[in-house]
Amino acid sequence: MNDSGSGNAWLSRGGTGSLNWPERLRRFPWSLLLLLLLTISLGFGVLFSAVGGEHNLWLFWRQIIQTGFGLSILFGVALVAGEKIYRRFAYLFYTGSLLLLAITMIMGSVGMGARRWLELGFFRLQTSELMKVALILALARYFHDRAKAGSQGWRDLGIPFLMILVPMAMIVKQPDLGTAVLLAGVGMGMIIVAGISWKVLLTLVIGFGASMPLAWNGLHAYQKQRIITLFSPERDPLGSGYHIIQSKIAVGSGALTGKGFMAGSQSQLDFLPERHTDFIFSVLAEEWGFFGGVTLLVLYVLIILRAFLIAEMANDRFGLLTVVGATLLFAIQVVVNVGMVLGLLPVVGVPLPLISYGGSSMVTIMIAMGLLAHVNLHSRQHGRSV
Amino acid sequence: MLSDEREQFRGDARRRLLLVGGCLAAGFVVLGGRLFHLQVMRGGEYRTLAEDNRISLKPITAPRGRIFDRENRTLVENIPDFEVVVVPELAGPLRMLLKRLGRHIDLTEDEIKHLLQQARKQRSFLPLRVKSHLSWEQVSSIEVRIHEFPGVDLQNQSVRYYPFDALACHVLGYLGEPHEGERKRFSRINFRAGDLVGKSGVEQRFEEFLRGREGVLEMEVNAVGRHVRELHRNPSEPGEDLHLSIDSDLQKEAQDALGEEVGAVVAMDPNNGEILAMVSTPSYDPNQFIRGFSHAQWQSLSTDPHRPLINKALQGQYPPGSTFKIVVALAGLAAGKLEPKEQVNCGGYLVKEEQRFYCWRRTGHGSVGLLQALTQSCDVYFYKLAERLGIDAIERQARRMGLGAATGVNLDGERPGLIPSRTWKRKMFKTGWFPGETLITGIGQGYVLTTPLQLATMIATVANGGTVYRPSLLKLQPDQSPEVMTRNYFSAYHLDVLRQGLEAVVHDTTGTAYKSRLEGNIRSAGKTGTSQVARHRREKSGQIIKTTNEKLLDHALYVSYAPVEKPRIAIAVVVEHGGHGGTAAAPVAKRVLERYFNKYGHSA
Numbered sequence: 001m002n003d004s005g006s007g008n009a010w011l012s013r014g015g016t017g018s019l020n021w022p023e024r025l026r027r028f029p030w031s032l033l034l035l036l037l038l039t040i041s042l043g044f045g046v047l048f049s050a051v052g053g054e055h056n057l058w059l060f061w062r063q064i065i066q067t068g069f070g071l072s073i074l075f076g077v078a079l080v081a082g083e084k085i086y087r088r089f090a091y092l093f094y095t096g097s098l099l100l101l102a103i104t105m106i107m108g109s110v111g112m113g114a115r116r117w118l119e120l121g122f123f124r125l126q127t128s129e130l131m132k133v134a135l136i137l138a139l140a141r142y143f144h145d146r147a148k149a150g151s152q153g154w155r156d157l158g159i160p161f162l163m164i165l166v167p168m169a170m171i172v173k174q175p176d177l178g179t180a181v182l183l184a185g186v187g188m189g190m191i192i193v194a195g196i197s198w199k200v201l202l203t204l205v206i207g208f209g210a211s212m213p214l215a216w217n218g219l220h221a222y223q224k225q226r227i228i229t230l231f232s233p234e235r236d237p238l239g240s241g242y243h244i245i246q247s248k249i250a251v252g253s254g255a256l257t258g259k260g261f262m263a264g265s266q267s268q269l270d271f272l273p274e275r276h277t278d279f280i281f282s283v284l285a286e287e288w289g290f291f292g293g294v295t296l297l298v299l300y301v302l303i304i305l306r307a308f309l310i311a312e313m314a315n316d317r318f319g320l321l322t323v324v325g326a327t328l329l330f331a332i333q334v335v336v337n338v339g340m341v342l343g344l345l346p347v348v349g350v351p352l353p354l355i356s357y358g359g360s361s362m363v364t365i366m367i368a369m370g371l372l373a374h375v376n377l378h379s380r381q382h383g384r385s386v
Numbered sequence: 387m388l389s390d391e392r393e394q395f396r397g398d399a400r401r402r403l404l405l406v407g408g409c410l411a412a413g414f415v416v417l418g419g420r421l422f423h424l425q426v427m428r429g430g431e432y433r434t435l436a437e438d439n440r441i442s443l444k445p446i447t448a449p450r451g452r453i454f455d456r457e458n459r460t461l462v463e464n465i466p467d468f469e470v471v472v473v474p475e476l477a478g479p480l481r482m483l484l485k486r487l488g489r490h491i492d493l494t495e496d497e498i499k500h501l502l503q504q505a506r507k508q509r510s511f512l513p514l515r516v517k518s519h520l521s522w523e524q525v526s527s528i529e530v531r532i533h534e535f536p537g538v539d540l541q542n543q544s545v546r547y548y549p550f551d552a553l554a555c556h557v558l559g560y561l562g563e564p565h566e567g568e569r570k571r572f573s574r575i576n577f578r579a580g581d582l583v584g585k586s587g588v589e590q591r592f593e594e595f596l597r598g599r600e601g602v603l604e605m606e607v608n609a610v611g612r613h614v615r616e617l618h619r620n621p622s623e624p625g626e627d628l629h630l631s632i633d634s635d636l637q638k639e640a641q642d643a644l645g646e647e648v649g650a651v652v653a654m655d656p657n658n659g660e661i662l663a664m665v666s667t668p669s670y671d672p673n674q675f676i677r678g679f680s681h682a683q684w685q686s687l688s689t690d691p692h693r694p695l696i697n698k699a700l701q702g703q704y705p706p707g708s709t710f711k712i713v714v715a716l717a718g719l720a721a722g723k724l725e726p727k728e729q730v731n732c733g734g735y736l737v738k739e740e741q742r743f744y745c746w747r748r749t750g751h752g753s754v755g756l757l758q759a760l761t762q763s764c765d766v767y768f769y770k771l772a773e774r775l776g777i778d779a780i781e782r783q784a785r786r787m788g789l790g791a792a793t794g795v796n797l798d799g800e801r802p803g804l805i806p807s808r809t810w811k812r813k814m815f816k817t818g819w820f821p822g823e824t825l826i827t828g829i830g831q832g833y834v835l836t837t838p839l840q841l842a843t844m845i846a847t848v849a850n851g852g853t854v855y856r857p858s859l860l861k862l863q864p865d866q867s868p869e870v871m872t873r874n875y876f877s878a879y880h881l882d883v884l885r886q887g888l889e890a891v892v893h894d895t896t897g898t899a900y901k902s903r904l905e906g907n908i909r910s911a912g913k914t915g916t917s918q919v920a921r922h923r924r925e926k927s928g929q930i931i932k933t934t935n936e937k938l939l940d941h942a943l944y945v946s947y948a949p950v951e952k953p954r955i956a957i958a959v960v961v962e963h964g965g966h967g968g969t970a971a972a973p974v975a976k977r978v979l980e981r982y983f984n985k986y987g988h989s990a
Contacts, residue, residue, distance in 0.1 A: 189406050192402055192405060192406055193399060193402045193403055193406055194402075195398060195399075195402065246439075248424060248432065249432050249435045249436050249439065250436070251421070251424050251425060251432070252424040252425055252428050252429055252431065252432025252433070252435070252436075253429065253432040253433045253435065253436035253437075254425055254429070255425050255426070255429030255430070255432075255433060256425065256426055256429065265436055265437075265439065265440040265606075266436055266439065266440075269439075269440055269606070269607070269608040269609060269614065270608045270609040271436075271439050271440075271608075271609045285421065285425065286436075289425060290421060290422065290425040290426050290429075293421045293425065294418060294421065297414060297417060297418055297421070300414070301414055304407075304410060308403060308407055311403060312400065312403065320399060324403070324406065328406070328410075331410050331413075335410070335413040335414070335417065338417050339413075339416075339417060339420075342417065342420045342421065342424060343420075344416070344417075344420055
């Protein structure tokens with residue numbers, strides 16, 4: 001096997017080669033798919049209630065179609081491509097995504113006060129979603145190529161930081177703080193696993209803390225408002241505090257067992273804003289209570305644990321880091337979204353993976369899950385998998 | 387070698403994975419903890435907040451109780467009041483609609499402009515009040531064309547109506563918006579914007595009785611306040627009706643008899659304390675409080691020097707003048723210090739401590755006994771009697787006749803009057819009691835103050851033979867017995883002597899109220915009084931200099947009861963600055979008594 005990269009990738013004896021189709025299906029992580037399907041079904045139940053049952057059923061059907069599309073992408077990403085394809089095209093994909101981001105900045109269409117979409121005639125492309133996947137692959141490729149024993153110092157991290165910061169800056173400008181923070185988290189997690197020296201990590205953490213006031217000044221007024229509101233929503237109960245207050249009321253009033261399917265007054269009587277998209281967790285928590293909320297969190301934790309198992313068994317650094325990136329993309333979205341709904345984090349537009357209504361985020365998550373499956377498929381230690 | 391290196395890599399990666407996994411785990415633990423905190427620990431609290439969000443309570447008003455006189459004539463009732471509302475959401479172009487509507491209900495251009503401004507401020511599915519207090523013509527004119535006005539609705543609310551206008555206005559009282567004190571006083575009532583509360587009269591005193599209990603409509607609303615469905619309806623309980631002891635005929639007669647004079651009349655049943663008429667002038671029309679005042683109207687009402695909003699029957703305090711001689715006479719008889727036949731010489735004045743105390747008749751009454759002293763209201767006789775009794779005995783008897791303290795009638799704001807005593811004097815002026823002060827107290831002057839209601843109670847006590855009933859504006863129910871405040875045990879002889887004197891006041895040709903005796907053979911008894919407002923200026927001869935200043939003119943008083951054989955009505959009249967009691971006050975009483983006997987006949 002001839003690795004495309006230079007340097008000493010730690011599995012130079014290569015992967016599984018080309019697998020035949022029955023083998024690919026056999027090696028597919030069906031338990032992961034099962035967990036995903038369970039979560040998605042739960043999501044359908046909540047969404048049905050969130051869109052108001054019969055009245056907006058088209059939204060519900062659309063989400064089913066989008067989910068089906070997402071699942072086929074998952075299978076495509078996992079099964080069709082050969083072992084090395086993603087690594088090979090990682091940089092090209094990254095460069096392309098960066099270009100599209102730039103184009104979006106210049107001529108993207110404006111929605112809800114932000115410039116996030118690129119009109120492609122038949123559909124609207126949210127280019128920042130592409131960038132999430134592209135960044136994961138590009139960083140994985142970079143560290144795969146330059147793998148060396150021990151920790152990596154400043155010199156090794158210059159380029160990865162640039163790879164993260166450039167798209168981040170463009171997305172912040174859109175403005176889309178949620179996605180930018182997500183990219184930072186995913187990138188940072190990957191760098192840690194890739195082997196950053198502890199000294200550098202510590203310096204970065206301290207530096208990050210010190211630069212907060214500076215970052216604060218760079219925020220848009222509405223972004224500042226959201227952060228202020230987080231800590232005292234009662235200051236502006238009808239304005240920017242409204243989302244947080246109503247969401248907390250919805251969640252809290254669900255109590256232990258919830259109010260029952262379609263019976264959440266906060267959800268059904270329009271008190272909850274964005275209840276089928278970013279605030280859908282409130283609907284779940286109101287109607288199914290603590291039990292419902294914890295059930296979903298447990299499903300997420302199981303998915304993440306399953307993903308870590310895949311990471312652990314990856315053939316090479318590219319595989320390992322891809323899995324780490326994809327898992328973080330998923331997990332950080334969960335934590336940020338639920339944290340926001342529960343009034344722990346500022347209101348940033350991050351959807352709840354697998355549950356929130358919306359095509360773009362569904363596709364991105366499915367690609368990430370497809371990458372997980374793909375790595376699992378080509379893991380030589382597959383026999384150990386659950 | 388290669389394998390070792392690989393294992394080293396793997397080990398390192400595993401540690402680092404654990405770090406990232408640990409951070410995520412910490413995140414999930416925080417989320418779970420927060421979920422537990424919000425839902426399990428504070429779930430009840432948030433459940434309440436969610437219910438408050440969801441449920442909107444709409445009050446269902448309770449009709450206020452009506453008020454009737456003793457013969458079930460309606461004194462206060464509720465009448466429908468129509469207003470036009472429009473729901474802008476359903477109306478189409480609002481300006482056009484208001485313009486068309488304006489032709490039927492007289493909307494000015496300014497009013498339309500104001501309404502359009504208001505419409506912009508409120509939610510378009512909530513009704514906007516266009517005009518209130520519509521006339522019947524306006525109501526019917528809209529009613530027949532209602533289909534031409536989309537979103538327009540006629541709403542009917544009930545308002546207070548006083549069919550006899552100013553009749554008994556001080557007894558009935560009026561309604562107004564509650565102020566802070568009233569909100570505290572009726573803390574059980576949940577006042578809403580636009581709610582009215584009794585401000586005076588029985589409307590005030592029986593507020594909680596008349597008010598009833600408002601019902602509530604529980605409605606589910608969505609986030610913008612739109613009504614989703616009715617959850618529960620708790621109907622209102624109407625207020626209870628009030629049956630007054632007032633006789634509208636007597637009330638009207640007394641009010642007419644006072645006419646333009648400023649004063650008060652109280653007529654009561656001496657056998658149970660029921661108030662048959664209570665008039666205070668000048669009066670006002672309580673309906674005006676419903677329709678609303680112009681600024682000028684309110685100004686003139688609230689700053690009128692004759693204070694039309696005050697109920698002088700229980701808030702006006704007047705020196706009782708000679709009507710107080712009844713009390714002094716009874717005190718003398720009860721103390722055994724008065725022999726009715728004993729003759730006293732009146733020379734027109736009495737000298738006490740080098741000071742002259744004049745009789746109203748400058749020329750004196752000559753030799754008088756109790757009968758003549760009462761009939762002609764001889765002051766010297768009562769100076770001497772008071773001197774003999776001392777202030778303590780007079781004070782005691784006055785208090786036993788219902789004077790000197792609020793009677794406790796069922797109206798608010800009653801004044802206590804004043805019966806002076808040694809302790810009172812010391813407290814007020816830090817000086818002792820002077821004997822001269824006893825003398826003028828003996829003729830009801832000086833410090834003594836009484837309300838017309840107290841005077842009526844006093845004369846009713848004489849009429850019924852000694853029982854002081856607590857005056858009441860409520861008609862006694864058949865199973866109710868009147869409330870007794872004090873019982874005096876006068877000897878039949880003493881009572882007889884006194885009553886003969888009072889009868890002679892009316893029926894003796896020399897009596898001060900002779901001109902006010904009743905037609906037919908109904909005999910009444912009474913006592914006039916003329917109470918000094920300002921110290922009279924006298925010429926050297928002692929002759930009073932007639933004043934032309936109305937404010938300094940004496941108050942005219944008269945107390946009376948009839949028929950003398952078995953009294954059924956007692957009455958007190960005060961005419962402010964009316965001059966002499968016999969000429970200004972007694973004729974008012976005469977008209978009321980005549981009306982009474984015309985209506986009820988001579989014998990019960």
